[in-house]
Amino acid sequence: MDNLTHGLLGLAIGALRxxxxxxxxxxxxxxxxxxxxxxxxxxSELPDLDTLLARGDAVTVALQAHRGLSHSLLFSPVVALGATLAACAVFRGARPRPVFLASLASVLFAHLLPDLWTGWGTRVLLPFSDTRLSLDWTMVVDPWVTLPLLVGTVVAWRLRRTAWRRALLVGLALSAGYVGARVAAWGVLTRRVEAAYAAAQSVRVFPLPFSVSTWRYVATLPGGMLAAGEVPLAGAPREARRVESSVDALPPDVRAxxxxxxALAWARFPVVTVAPVEGGGREVRISDLRYHLRGEPTLGFVIRLDAGNRVAEARLERGGSASELLRRWRGQDAETTRPREKE
Structure with a gap:
C-alpha cells in the first residue's frame, strides 16, 4: 500500500488499546x-526505509531492494523495537511493553498485511523463501481503503480530548469492511471466471484501478496461451485478448x-519480447499481463543489454502517460470487448 494508508492504519491500530x-x-x-x-x-512506516537505502538499477530497486528483509515476518519484532525505542525517547516515562505490542501489531497489520493484499505483493517469508506472495484484493493505491481512515483521523484531530478514539476506530471499521467486501467479490469472480474457462490450467482475478465493480482476470490455457479480460460483479467475463507467454524467447545467457x-521472478503472467539494438546489444521487455487494460500490458520492465550482455539501462514502464492510460481505461483506444462463452 501507499505510505499515507500505512500511517493512517498504524494510527488506528494504536487507538485499539x-x-x-x-x-x-x-x-x-x-x-x-x-x-x-x-x-x-x-x-507502520519504517519498513519502507529500504527504498531510501536502496542502490542499483530500477529493476533491482523495485523488485529486490524494496520489500526485502524489512518486510519479512522474521524482522517485524526488530522494526517494532526500533519504533518503541524512538517513541519512548520522545515521551519519557512511557511503559515500553504496551508501546512494543502496539508497534508490533502495527508492523503486521498496518504494513505487512496491506502489502500482502495488493496485486504487487511482498516477500514476507524472507530469508527462508524469496517468493513474492500476493492476495490480489486491492491496488497498491486504493482510495476506498484510505478515505475512511483519513476522515476518521481528521475528525479525531478536531475532537482532540473528547471522542477522538471513537473516530479513529470507526474509520478503521469502515476501511476493514471495504477490504472484506473486496475479499468476498474476489472469491465470487474467481469462481465465475473458472466456470467460463473450464479447460484453463489456472485462473487469477486482479483489481482494476479505481474500479469497485469491475476486475481484471488472466486465465492460463493449454498450449501456453494466456487469456486476459475483465469481469464485472454483475455479468459474464469479457475476454479482451489472447497472447502467448513468450518466456521461451529469452536465450539462456539473457535469462542469467x-x-x-x-523481472521474470516478479511476472506471474509474463509477456516477453527481445529486440536487437544498435551496436549489437539487445532490448528485453518483460511485462506482466496481470497489469493490463483491455488486454494490453500497462506495466513492465525494460532492460537494455550491450554487446557483452552487460546491463546498459534498466527502467520501469507504466504503459504510457497518465492521459494515455486514462483513455485506455475508458476504452477509447480499444475494441469493444465481448462476453466470453464457456469452453
Missing part, C-alpha cells in the same frame, strides 16, 4: 498513551542477467 486516560475526562493523555500512538505510526532474472 484502551488509553490510561479516557477521552472526555479533560485530563492530559499519559506518556504511554501518546507513545503507543507514535510507536504504532512509526512502525540479474535484472532479467528478477
Amino acid at each position: 484502551r488509553p490510561d486516560v479516557r477521552p472526555g475526562t479533560g485530563e492530559r493523555a499519559s506518556p504511554t498513551d501518546r507513545a503507543v500512538l507514535l510507536g504504532a505510526v512509526l512502525a 542477467v540479474g535484472p532479467v532474472r528478477e
Whole structure:
C-alpha cells in the first residue's frame, strides 16, 4: 500500500488499546498513551526505509531492494523495537511493553498485511523463501481503503480530548469492511471466471484501478496461451485478448542477467519480447499481463543489454502517460470487448 494508508492504519491500530486516560475526562493523555500512538505510526512506516537505502538499477530497486528483509515476518519484532525505542525517547516515562505490542501489531497489520493484499505483493517469508506472495484484493493505491481512515483521523484531530478514539476506530471499521467486501467479490469472480474457462490450467482475478465493480482476470490455457479480460460483479467475463507467454524467447545467457532474472521472478503472467539494438546489444521487455487494460500490458520492465550482455539501462514502464492510460481505461483506444462463452 501507499505510505499515507500505512500511517493512517498504524494510527488506528494504536487507538485499539484502551488509553490510561479516557477521552472526555479533560485530563492530559499519559506518556504511554501518546507513545503507543507514535510507536504504532512509526512502525507502520519504517519498513519502507529500504527504498531510501536502496542502490542499483530500477529493476533491482523495485523488485529486490524494496520489500526485502524489512518486510519479512522474521524482522517485524526488530522494526517494532526500533519504533518503541524512538517513541519512548520522545515521551519519557512511557511503559515500553504496551508501546512494543502496539508497534508490533502495527508492523503486521498496518504494513505487512496491506502489502500482502495488493496485486504487487511482498516477500514476507524472507530469508527462508524469496517468493513474492500476493492476495490480489486491492491496488497498491486504493482510495476506498484510505478515505475512511483519513476522515476518521481528521475528525479525531478536531475532537482532540473528547471522542477522538471513537473516530479513529470507526474509520478503521469502515476501511476493514471495504477490504472484506473486496475479499468476498474476489472469491465470487474467481469462481465465475473458472466456470467460463473450464479447460484453463489456472485462473487469477486482479483489481482494476479505481474500479469497485469491475476486475481484471488472466486465465492460463493449454498450449501456453494466456487469456486476459475483465469481469464485472454483475455479468459474464469479457475476454479482451489472447497472447502467448513468450518466456521461451529469452536465450539462456539473457535469462542469467540479474535484472532479467528478477523481472521474470516478479511476472506471474509474463509477456516477453527481445529486440536487437544498435551496436549489437539487445532490448528485453518483460511485462506482466496481470497489469493490463483491455488486454494490453500497462506495466513492465525494460532492460537494455550491450554487446557483452552487460546491463546498459534498466527502467520501469507504466504503459504510457497518465492521459494515455486514462483513455485506455475508458476504452477509447480499444475494441469493444465481448462476453466470453464457456469452453
